[in-house]
Amino acid sequence: MALPASYTPQVLRLLAEAGLAEAKAGRGGGYRLARPPDQVALLEVVEAAEGAFRLERTVVSPALTCG
Numbered sequence: 834m835a836l837p838a839s840y841t842p843q844v845l846r847l848l849a850e851a852g853l854a855e856a857k858a859g860r861g862g863g864y865r866l867a868r869p870p871d872q873v874a875l876l877e878v879v880e881a882a883e884g885a886f887r888l889e890r891t892v893v894s895p896a897l898t899c900g
Contacts, residue, residue, distance in 0.1 A: 844882065851881035 845864045848854035853873060854864045866873065880886055 847881050848878070851877065853877060853881055 845854055845856070849856050849864065853867055855867050856862070856864055876886060
């Protein structure tokens with residue numbers, strides 16, 4: 834994806850802060866998932882990076898707000 838090298842540590846830090854990844858310092862250290870991948874919802878990953886998801890418009894009619 835040609836992402837900058839500085840991007841990956843930033844994303845991993847956000848995942849660790851959200852409790853989705855664990856960091857281990859020192860030799861042989863790095864990051865790993867805190868739970869098996871099939872127990873991590875995509876919404877959790879998105880919210881870790883972007884903040885809490887909030888539906889602002891209804892699916893029924895874009896003109897209506899959801900409060």
